[in-house]
Amino acid sequence: MPEDGKPLGGHIKVTREDWLAAALHVLIHDGVDQVKVLTLSARLGVSRSSFYWYFGNRQDLLDALLDHWQNTNTAALIAQAETPARTVTAAICNVHKCVVNTELFDTALDFAVRDWARRSDKVRRALDLSDARRLAALAEMFRRYDYPRSEAEARARVLYFMQIGYDLAQLGETPQQRLRFAPDYLQVFTGRDPDPEALEDFRAYTAQYWTLDEDGART
Amino acid sequence: MPEDGKPLGGHIKVTREDWLAAALHVLIHDGVDQVKVLTLSARLGVSRSSFYWYFGNRQDLLDALLDHWQNTNTAALIAQAETPARTVTAAICNVHKCVVNTELFDTALDFAVRDWARRSDKVRRALDLSDARRLAALAEMFRRYDYPRSEAEARARVLYFMQIGYDLAQLGETPQQRLRFAPDYLQVFTGRDPDPEALEDFRAYTAQYWTLDEDGART
DNA sequence: GAAAATCTGGACAGAAGTGTCCAGAATTTG
DNA sequence: CAAATTCTGGACACTTCTGTCCAGATTTTC
Incomplete structure (x- = not known):
């Protein structure tokens, strides 16, 4: 039975990807120090x-x-930051969508690596480089909507670190649940009147994660 | 020599506080998993x-x-959030001062505990409670400057998580160095025209952490 | 200054983890 | 289907860390 890789005998076959997937799971849930050969083999x-x-x-x-x-x-x-959008509001909504969409961006992994970086110089350097690249891309995004350079850089920092801090603190919410609040922040992020069309589009996108309570309020 | 607790003989005396201080240092720099009796005793x-x-x-x-x-x-x-200030800008500056002032608030410890919480339910609960309390205090602070409740809560989140995300990302800067950017954010945080007096006061406070390069720019 | 209370060193037992070696099971190749 | 290749199980040696026990060094008390 070479297809499923799980033959009948006492020997159980695993792939390199199995080891990586197990390690990824432990890294995210328990931190690097818990990524041990013994633990993974047991898993x-x-x-x-x-x-x-x-x-x-x-x-x-x-x-x-x-x-x-x-x-x-x-x-x-x-x-995502480089993808064109009609307005800043729309562009920011797209960045939010990207970070929340676990197909594209694994928030939990990002934080696990951030933890890891506190204990490893190699990881620290890799993370610093990634942060710098991400910030530069976001600043460039604001620039395309005619923000002066210094303001674009400041707003990129606010948007990026806000996202990070938000997820870090967690507060018992999932990234999807947190989307409820995103529309409230859009004006804060842009410093401009919101683009109603982009806002409505975003609201529709995030609606799938909402449930309505008896008063019709988002919960 | 009971005074200094370091007698002449081979026996070296340490206090409970010595163990705690050493553990705190390791917790902050290397994470909980590295807080080991063996390591601390060696230290x-x-x-x-x-x-x-x-x-x-x-x-x-x-x-x-x-x-x-x-x-x-x-x-x-x-x-700090409960301490009265003349304007929102001034109040926010004070919060920044508090978080940066290591006498009052140990940023590194806060992040170490945040890491720790990812692996321990007990710590997770303690952290959730503290986050909720801190957020409530900050929202109440905005309320005192006549922001509507929902906006006060949103701005409290922006301010608090921004601070967290900022420090988390680190980007090779110390909290003190990061203060340079704070004035640029004040308008973003308040959504109002800045209070020039509070701004100047804050600038003076943070000036001690700046150095001027040859062009006179903050570095 | 002798007795009592404090605190530390060193030895011991054991748990948990890493990495190596190699027989041999399972799969693929010819 | 036999041979070659690929992969796993189990045993071994080694390291690191935890927790216990107790003699005895050090300090405090009377």
């Missing part, structure tokens, strides 16, 4: 020896995790 | 046995660290 129901076929050692796995992060989140956010 | 130049005189086990130490955090940062921020 996968396989012996530790298998791990050393796919990876030289634990550090190789950690390096692979960092690579994975670099090739996903940062690329997605920058691509 | 203090004392044997592990001493630790078990002051603490029942490792978990007791961690509990003490959480207590310490609860009795410092949250109290300081709330007290």
Whole structure:
């Protein structure tokens, strides 16, 4: 049975991707220090020896995790920032959509890496570089809507760090639930009158995450 | 020599506070998982046995660290939010001063606890409670300057999470260095014309952290 | 200054993790 | 289907950390 990779005998087969997926899960939920060969092998129901076929050692796995992060989140956010939109409001809504959409951007992974960076110089450098690139892309986005350079940079910082801080604090909400508040912030982010059309579009997009209570208020 | 607690013999005496201080340092710089009895004893130049005189086990130490955090940062921020100021701008400047002033508020500790909360339900609950209290205090602060309730709450979130995200991202700057940018954000935070007097006061306060380059620009 | 209370060092037992080696199971190739 | 390749299980050696016990050093008390 080579198809499903799970033959009948006592030997259970796993792929390199299985190890990576398990490591990613533990990294996000429990932090780097908990990404251990022993723990992962238990999760996968396989012996530790298998791990050393796919990876030289634990550090190789950690390096692979960092690579994975670099090739996903940062690329997605920058691509979104560079996508043209009709108004600033619309552009900001799109950035919000991107960060909330777990297909494109894994918020939890981003924070796990941020934690990790506090303990590893290598990760710290990778993160600093990514932050700088993301900020530059966002500043450039504001620039396209005729904000002066210094204001564009300031607003990029507000938008980016606000997003970060928001998710970091968590407050028991999921990223989707937090979207409820996003429309309220749009004017704060732009410093201009909101674009009603973009606002309505965003409201429609985020509506799928809302539920209405008895008074009709968003909850 | 009971005074300095460092007698001549091979026995080196440490206090419970020494253990706590060492643990705090490791918690901030390396994360909870690195707060180990063995590591701390090495830092203090004392044997592990001493630790078990002051603490029942490792978990007791961690509990003490959480207590310490609860009795410092949250109290300081709330007290500052409740202190009257002439204008919103001035009030926000004071909050900034409080968070930056390491005597009152240990930013690094706050983030270490935030990391920790991702791995411990007990810490998670303590953090959620503190965040809610801090946010409520900040919203109340905006309320005193005649913002409608919903806007006051939104602005409290922007201010609080912005501060958090700002520090989290770090970007190689110290909290003090980051103060340079604060005046640029004041209008974003208030949505009103800045109070020039408060602004000037804040500028003077933060000036001590600036250095001027050859062109006279803040660096 | 002797007795009592405090505190530390060192030895011991054990849990948990890493990395290596190699027989041999499972799969693919010829 | 036999041979070659790919991958896993189990045993071994080693390291790091936790927690316990207790003799005895140090300080405090009377």
